Amino acid sequence: xxxxxxxxxxxxxxxxxxxxxxxxxxxxxxxxxxxxxxxxxxxxxxxxxxxxxxxxxxxxxxxxxxxxxxxxxxxxxxxxxxxxxxxxxxxxxxxxxxxxxxxxxxxxxxxxxxxx
Amino acid sequence: xxxxxxxxxxxxxxxxxxxxxxxxxxxxxxxxxxxxxxxxxxxxxxxxxxxxxxxxxxxxxxxxxxxxxxxxxxxxxxxxxxxxxxxxxxxxxxxxxxxxxxxxxxxxxxxxxxxxxx
Numbered sequence: 001x002x003x004x005x006x007x008x009x010x011x012x013x014x015x016x017x018x019x020x021x022x023x024x025x026x027x028x029x030x031x032x033x034x035x036x037x038x039x040x041x042x043x044x045x046x047x048x049x050x051x052x053x054x055x056x057x058x059x060x061x062x063x064x065x066x067x068x069x070x071x072x073x074x075x076x077x078x079x080x081x082x083x084x085x086x087x088x089x090x091x092x093x094x095x096x097x098x099x100x101x102x103x104x105x106x107x108x109x110x111x112x113x114x115x116x
Numbered sequence: 117x118x119x120x121x122x123x124x125x126x127x128x129x130x131x132x133x134x135x136x137x138x139x140x141x142x143x144x145x146x147x148x149x150x151x152x153x154x155x156x157x158x159x160x161x162x163x164x165x166x167x168x169x170x171x172x173x174x175x176x177x178x179x180x181x182x183x184x185x186x187x188x189x190x191x192x193x194x195x196x197x198x199x200x201x202x203x204x205x206x207x208x209x210x211x212x213x214x215x216x217x218x219x220x221x222x223x224x225x226x227x228x229x230x231x232x233x234x
Contacts, residue, residue, distance in 0.1 A: 004158075034222075041227070042227055042228075043120070043206055043208075043225030043226050043227045043228055044159075044206065044208075044223070044225045045225070046222050046223070049222065089158060089159070103149070103161050103164065103174065104159075104161075104223065106151075106158035106159040106160075107158050108156050108157060108158040109158050
């Protein structure tokens, strides 16, 4: 079946440190991949996405590359800020033949804490 | 402002007392969905709707009902809530764009409704 696995949190970093949050997936075919971010007290927001192998999604200094050979979509940022503190969710959109139910399969979420 | 609005944001209730969580979107989205978020489990889909009068079960539909009588509204109904339905609930919506499978899944989420069933 389809599933997403993220690294356990919380991840605690100092400001300006390098960030990696690992995400691997299991899916049939070529799903689309996403990172969503949830700031405290808010709903999830799309951070970036990639729709095919070797695509790189990027936004607000965050990047993730769709690696089909390793079934991974790791999130990276070169220099984190306190304002990046949030919960990050990796997700995939399964492809069911020609239909698209719109469902996203989410990982369990990784909490990032950035200290000044 | 384009948004998904959920109400109530917080609710404490007792076992068996019917409740409804409302969800409304102002973006003319065809697709709407409900998720629940639980620690260590991420978000799991409860129900979804492709359009007016078209709804279907997600991964964890037991104990929930939905309806889609109007395009903008997609209420979640708990007929007889139980403590295992204590959770954080999110409504989400999106367009369905033919030929753009990723575009159909860029969800706009509401702010969430935290439900506690005693």
